[in-house]
Amino acid sequence: MTAQPSLGAGFARHDHGSCIEDSLATAEAACAQARLQLTPVRRRVLEILLEAHRAMGAYDILERLRDEGLGSQPPVVYRALDFLTANGFAHRIERLNAFIACAGHKAGHAPAFLICRVCNRVAEAEIAPDAGELGRAATRAGFVIERTVREATGLCPACAEGGEA
Amino acid sequence: MTAQPSLGAGFARHDHGSCIEDSLATAEAACAQARLQLTPVRRRVLEILLEAHRAMGAYDILERLRDEGLGSQPPVVYRALDFLTANGFAHRIERLNAFIACAGHKAGHAPAFLICRVCNRVAEAEIAPDAGELGRAATRAGFVIERTVREATGLCPACAEGGEA
DNA sequence: GATGTAATGTTATATAATCACACTTGGAGT
DNA sequence: ACTCCAAGTGTGATTATATAACATTACATC
Known part of the structure; x- marks a missing residue:
């Protein structure tokens, strides 16, 4: 579960920089709409997942947060991931015990x-x-x-x- | 993940006693056929899964084995489960991190x-x-x-x- | 009976997830 | 302004799941 640069969704190349911004903007809008708080930790976890653009284990994410001084204990990342998955901004990959940012985010998909x-x-x-x-x-x-x-x-x-x- | 008595596959009642025997017999035949060893531990793990007739965690199974003097350390049960799942006698339920005996056992399903x-x-x-x-x-x-x-x-x-x- | 292979035993450790409780913050109501 | 509440966060400890690594045993074959 090492972080590496990556290509894209659907295994096809795409404009990665803008897809991160777009996704974040969409998430922010959706949160504002639904009166959900996209707090710094939650936002940063989503961003990390978007940047990685692959499935990441909770502890890989935690390591990043720790480096950035955003939280150092497992519950921090698990709570953020709970929020993100509960609201459709990220998904859990059961097979890998890992998480990935949602591509597309249509409600209730x-x-x-x-x-x-x-x-x-x-x-x-x-x-x-x-x-x-x-x-x-x-x-x-x-x-x-x-x-x-x-x-x-x-x-x-x-x-x-x-x-x- | 507590063991409880149970009903059946497909959520329908069925003759449970005979289904255990049948499945075990089928597994034995399949192993003989394919030159696989259904060793005591492997056989007993399959039997435990068949009796429970629900998904069980590896450590729940291990506890049973331990009580029976068949093995006390995690690798024992994980190796048995690897064998059973690799050969189609049991399945892993990813969602539950648990295992269940295969109902039906057609090869390569x-x-x-x-x-x-x-x-x-x-x-x-x-x-x-x-x-x-x-x-x-x-x-x-x-x-x-x-x-x-x-x-x-x-x-x-x-x-x-x-x-x- | 030497050798190779499969299976098992055992210790330690890695990885994943949750519990429990204290603390902070920001708004609602008064 | 004050109190209260709810949501979020910080943190230490613990539980749950799984594997690594290496020694040992059992059996088949030569």
Whole structure:
């Protein structure tokens, strides 16, 4: 879980600098709208996730915060991450016990993730909440879905092409 | 993660005693076939999972093993779980950091899970490997899927009916 | 019976997450 | 201005989950 420079969402290159600013601005607007407080710690954690543009472990983030004097104990980062994930600004990747900034932020969406096991980059894909066989299976079983986890591990285009494994 | 008596797969009642025996027999046959060793520890861990018939944490299982003198340190249970999951006899539920016996065991299947957040029971549903939007998203992105995680959290029929939350 | 491989035993440690409680701050009501 | 409350933060300790590293055993094969 080392921090490295990165390419983009969907494994495609894009204008990274502006995407950070845009996302932050969107988050700020959304918070103002919903009377949520994007406090310094919360804002900085989101920013760190946006800059990394890949999944980061809570303790990796904490290390950065510590360097910057913004907090030094685990609860600091976990509280910020709780806030960010609860409000859709970031997502938890269960498979990695890690977190990633939300790409796109449409309210109430059900994201799916493609995780490259080599370069560790993560792409986010939008998916209808109860779509697909998971939803059908739930209906069949009389199960009420509240949240879904859809994560695929494998090889991203770049890593699949180069020496894979 | 306390062990409790339970009902069944798919949240439906079924003959539990025989389902344990059947699954164990199937596992034994499969191991014999594939020249895999279903050693005492491995067999017992599978049995524990089958009896619980719900997701169990590794340390819950370890506690049982310890009581029975079958092993007392974490690596014991993790190695057994690695074996069982690698060979399709059990599955890891990422969302819960827990494990569950496989219901059905068809080779090379891609299971999905319905997890009740109240009673903690888990139902397993069979799903085509790259089916659905996750597969389509991967194709679009040029991503090679090796493994998928599909887990839905919510309310099982019984808990949805009674006082939910 | 020497050798190789798979499995197990055991100690220590790494990694992830939460609890519990004190403190600060900024607004609402008076 | 004062009190109160709620949200957020600081901090130390603890719990939960998982792996590393290395010694030992068990068994098959030659």
